[in-house]
Amino acid sequence: MALDQISSGANEDFPTLLRRKGMLDSARMNFDQRAGPVPSPQGVWAPTESTTILAFKFAGGVLVAGDRRATSGHTVVYDRADKVLEIDRHSIMAIAGVPATAWEMARVLEHSFQYFRRTQLQEMSVDGKVRALSKLLRDNFGFVMQGVGMVVPIFATYDQTSEPAARLYFYDAMGAQFEAADYAATGSGSPAVRGILYYENTWGETPLQKLLEDEAVAIALRALDTAAESDTATGGVDRSGKIFPIIKTVSRDGITTLPEQKIAAVFKKSVA
Amino acid sequence: MIEEPYRWVEAIANRREYVETQLAAGSPIAAVGYRDGILILTLGRARQKIFEIYDRIVMGAIGHPGDIERLRMAAIELASTEGFTRSAADVSLRRLAHYSLSPVMKTAFEQVYGPPYLARLLFAEVGATPQEDLFLRVEYDGAIATNGATLSQVRQDFAVLSATRQSTELMESFLKSALLADATLESAINSALTAWSVGHMTARQDGTREMPEREAISKHLQEQLATAGIEAAILEREAKTAIRYHALSDEEARSSIQQ
Numbered sequence: 001m002a003l004d005q006i007s008s009g010a011n012e013d014f015p016t017l018l019r020r021k022g023m024l025d026s027a028r029m030n031f032d033q034r035a036g037p038v039p040s041p042q043g044v045w046a047p048t049e050s051t052t053i054l055a056f057k058f059a060g061g062v063l064v065a066g067d068r069r070a071t072s073g074h075t076v077v078y079d080r081a082d083k084v085l086e087i088d089r090h091s092i093m094a095i096a097g098v099p100a101t102a103w104e105m106a107r108v109l110e111h112s113f114q115y116f117r118r119t120q121l122q123e124m125s126v127d128g129k130v131r132a133l134s135k136l137l138r139d140n141f142g143f144v145m146q147g148v149g150m151v152v153p154i155f156a157t158y159d160q161t162s163e164p165a166a167r168l169y170f171y172d173a174m175g176a177q178f179e180a181a182d183y184a185a186t187g188s189g190s191p192a193v194r195g196i197l198y199y200e201n202t203w204g205e206t207p208l209q210k211l212l213e214d215e216a217v218a219i220a221l222r223a224l225d226t227a228a229e230s231d232t233a234t235g236g237v238d239r240s241g242k243i244f245p246i247i248k249t250v251s252r253d254g255i256t257t258l259p260e261q262k263i264a265a266v267f268k269k270s271v272a
Numbered sequence: 273m274i275e276e277p278y279r280w281v282e283a284i285a286n287r288r289e290y291v292e293t294q295l296a297a298g299s300p301i302a303a304v305g306y307r308d309g310i311l312i313l314t315l316g317r318a319r320q321k322i323f324e325i326y327d328r329i330v331m332g333a334i335g336h337p338g339d340i341e342r343l344r345m346a347a348i349e350l351a352s353t354e355g356f357t358r359s360a361a362d363v364s365l366r367r368l369a370h371y372s373l374s375p376v377m378k379t380a381f382e383q384v385y386g387p388p389y390l391a392r393l394l395f396a397e398v399g400a401t402p403q404e405d406l407f408l409r410v411e412y413d414g415a416i417a418t419n420g421a422t423l424s425q426v427r428q429d430f431a432v433l434s435a436t437r438q439s440t441e442l443m444e445s446f447l448k449s450a451l452l453a454d455a456t457l458e459s460a461i462n463s464a465l466t467a468w469s470v471g472h473m474t475a476r477q478d479g480t481r482e483m484p485e486r487e488a489i490s491k492h493l494q495e496q497l498a499t500a501g502i503e504a505a506i507l508e509r510e511a512k513t514a515i516r517y518h519a520l521s522d523e524e525a526r527s528s529i530q531q
Contacts, residue, residue, distance in 0.1 A: 014356075017349060023357055089513060111356045114515070118324050118348045 014112040015136065024108065046073035047148045050083050050102075052189030052227050052234040053094035055154045055168055056197055056208045057182055058216035061251030062156040062166045064092045065220040067189070067228065068243055069235030070099060079235060084246045088113045089254045090158045091129060096187030097151035097173075101143060105136050105151060126159045130169050130177055137175035144173050152186040158250045165252070182208050189227030189234035196223045213249065217263060218270035220247060225271060237267060283384040291381075291412050294390045298334030298435045300443060300471030303396045304451055305405050305429035306460035309516065310396045313464040313504040313525070315472070315496055322505050324517040326351035326363050328398045330507055332433060335391030335412070343373065343391055360514055365397035365406050369416055378414025388412055394433035398507035398516055407431030429453070432467060439475035442483055443467045457506070458528040465502075465529065469493035502526060 018024035053066040066083035069076060084094045085106045093109065095102035112132050116124045124132070133155055143149030155169045155177075169177050170184040178184075182201050185193040200219055201208045211219065221237060224245050228236025237244055244263045249256050301321065303312040312330050314321055321340075322332045325347050333340040350372055355363045373393070381388040393410040407419035409431055421427040430451055432443040451463050469489045474480050484492075502525040507516045 014352065018353065018356065021353055023353060089515075107356060111352055115348065115352045118326075118352075119345060121320065121323075 013132070014115040015108055015139070017115070018108070047098045048072045048077050048100065049097060049233070050081050050099050050187070051096055052185070052187035052193065052224060052231065053083055053096050053154055054185040054190070054193045054197065054220060054223055055092075055094060055156050055170075055180075055183065056201075056216070056219075057164075057166045057168060058208060058211040058213065058249075060213050060216075061158050061249055062092070062168055063213075063216045063220060063247065063249050064094050064154065064156050065224060065245050065247045066094050066096075067224050067235040067245050068238070069233065071233045074232070079238065079241065079243055082246055084248050086248070086255050086257075087129075090250055092156045092248055092250050092255060093133065094154045094156070095151055096153070096190070098149050101140060101149040102151045102153065105133070105140070105153075108136060109133055126157055126162060126167055129157065130155060130167075134171065134175040134177045137171055137173065141174055154184050154186060156250055158252060158254075160252055166250075185223075187234070189224070189231040192227040192230060193223045196226055214266055214270075216249075217247060217258065217266045221245065221263070221267055221271045237271070239272070280384065284382065287381065287384060287388060288413070291388055291390055292436075295335055295392055295412070296435045296475070298392070298433075298475075300432060300434040300439065300468050300475065301332035301334065301394050302432045302443065302447070302464040302467040302471070303330075303332065303394060303407055303430060304447065304455075304460050304464050304467075305402055305407075306455045306457050308457065308506075309509045310398050310405060310407075310507040311457065311460045311464055311504060312394070312396055312506075313461065313468065313502065315465075315468055315500040316503050317500050320503065322503050322519075324505070324519075325368075325395070326355060327360050327514045328507060328516050329363070329365050329368070330396050330505055330517055332394040333391055334433060334435065335389070339389045339391040340393075343377075343389060343393060346376075347373065365395050365408060369395060369408050369410055373410050374414040374416055376414075377410065377412060381413040392433055394431060396431065396507060398509055400509070402429065402509075403427075405429065409433055430467075432471065434471040435475040438481055439471045439473075442474045442481075443471040446470045446483065458530070461504070461525055461528040462530050464504075465493055465497075466490070469496065472496065497526075497529075 048070050050070045055062055055064040064084050068079055068081050070078040070081040087093050087110045093106050113124050150173045152173055153171055157167050158165055168180040168184055170180055170186055171177050183197040225236045228234040244260055247258045247263055299314055299316055301314040312322055312332050323344055325331050351363045377389050389412050392412055395408045397406040399405050409417045419428040419431050430447045432440055434440040434443055447467050452459055469492050473484050473492050501522045504520040504525045506518050
C-alpha cells in the first residue's frame with residue numbers, strides 16, 4: 001500500500017479513484033473491430049450469462065428474486081448463481097447479463113457508497129446511488145458494443161425520508177434508469193414474468209403492493225417457474241436438486257435474505 | 273543548512289517544539305475496549321474528531337483540520353482500494369499505519385523546508401476476539417505506539433491521545449487502574465469520560481505529573497459536559513453486517529453517565 005500524496009478524495013468518486021490508480025479499466029469503444037462471436041475449440045465462444053430477475057413492491061417493502069442458472073450459449077455453466085446482491089444496508093442490486101461484469105459492478109457500487117459516506121461524512125442520497133449505477137453501465141457500454149459484458153440490472157432500495165419509501169429502478173444496457181411504480185423484471189425470461197406480474201397486479205385478488213410476505217414469495221416463485229417453463233436459460237425451481245431462487249426483501253429495518261426452508265415451505269404450499 | 277548536521281538537528285528540535293505548541297490545545301481522545309467491542313470518545317465543541325475509516329477501523333485525531341483531513345482521506349483511500357482489489361479481510365490497521373502513514377509523516381516532519389503534518393492520530397481496529405483488538409497511535413513524526421505487550425508494558429485494552437506527554441501518561445495510568453475487564457458499554461463510557469477529564473485537566477497544567485484528586489476530576493468533567501458535546505463511536509465485535517462502525521449520539525452517550 002503506497003500513500004498517495006496528492007489525495008483528493010473530497011471531489012472524487014470511487015470509480016475515478018480506481019481509475020487514477022489503474023485498478024478499473026473501462027472498455028474502449030472500438031467500432032472498427034466490432035467483434036462478433038469469437039470461435040473457440042468448443043465451437044462459438046459465448047460469455048457466461050445469467051438471466052431472469054424480478055422485483056416488486058409488497059406490503060413489507062420491496063421483494064427482489066432471481067433464479068440460479070448461469071449459461072454460456074446452450075450450456076448450463078452453474079446452477080447456484082447468486083444474482084441478488086446486497087450493496088448496502090438498504091440497497092439491493094439484482095443482475096441479468098454477464099456476471100463477470102455485473103459482480104465487478106456490484107463491488108464498485110458497494111465501495112462507492114461506503115467511500116462516499118466515509119469521506120463526505122454523510123449518506124449518499126437515493127438519487128445519487130441510482131445515478132452511480134447508471135454511470136457504471138454507461139462506462140461499460142464499450143463492452144456491450146463488442147458483444148460481451150452486457151448487464152441489465154434492477155436496483156431496489158428503501159429510504160425512509162422519501163415518499164414512497166420503497167424505491168425500485170430498472171436500467172437498460174446503456175445506463176438509462178427507469179423508476180418502476182409496482183414491479184420490474186429483466187433478463188431472457190422477463191416477458192413471461194412481466195405478464196404474470198401485470199396480471200396479478202391488475203386482476204389478481206390482491207394488488208402486489210398489498211401482498212403479505214408469504215403471498216409475495218409465492219407470486220415470485222410462480223413467476224420464475226413460469227419463465228423457466230419456456231426459457232431454457234432460466235433455472236426456475238429445481239425440483240430434483242432442491243435448488244430454490246434467491247429471494248431478498250428490503251424494508252425499513254434493512255435487508256432480509258429469506259432462508260431456504262422458508263422458500264421451500266411456501267413452494268410446497270402454494271406452487272408445487 | 274541541511275549540509276550541517278548540527279543545524280539539521282537544531283531545526284528538527286525547533287520544529288518539534290513548534291508542532292507541540294500547535295497541538296497543545298487539542299481535546300484528548302480515549303479508546304477503550306469493552307465487552308462487545310471498542311468505544312472511542314472525546315468531548316468537543318466544533319469540529320468532528322472521530323471518523324470511520326473502514327469496516328472495522330476508526331480514527332480519532334487532534335491537530336490542524338487541513339492536515340487531519342489529508343491523512344484521513346489518504347487512510348480511507350488506501351483501505352477502500354485494498355478492500356476493493358483484495359477483500360475487506362485484507363485491510364489491516366497494522367499495515368495501514370506502519371507501511372503507509374508512518375513513513376509519509378516521518379518524511380514530512382524531517383524535510384525541514386516543507387510543512388510537517390500538524391496532527392496526532394489514534395486508531396482502533398476491532399478483531400474477532402478482544403485479544404486481536406488493535407489500538408495504535410501515530411505521532412506527527414511518524415512514531416507509532418500500540419497497545420501490544422512491549423519491554424515496558426503489558427498488553428493494554430485501551431489507548432489515548434492527548435495534547436502533552438504528561439497528560440497522555442496520566443490518562444493511561446488512570447485507565448490502567450480504572451478500566452474493568454469485560455466492561456459494559458455504560459461502564460466503558462464512564463471510564464472514557466473520566467480519562468478524558470484527567471487528560472483535559474492535566475494538559476493545561478504545565479508539566480504536572482500528579483494525578484488530580486478524584487473529586488476534582490469529576491467536578492471538571494461536570495463543568496465541561498455543561499458546555500461541550502460528547503462525540504463517540506463504537507466498533508461492534510459481533511454485527512450482522514460487515515460494517516462494525518456505529519456513531520453514538522450525544523444523547524445516547526449522556527444517558528449512560530453515572531453520577
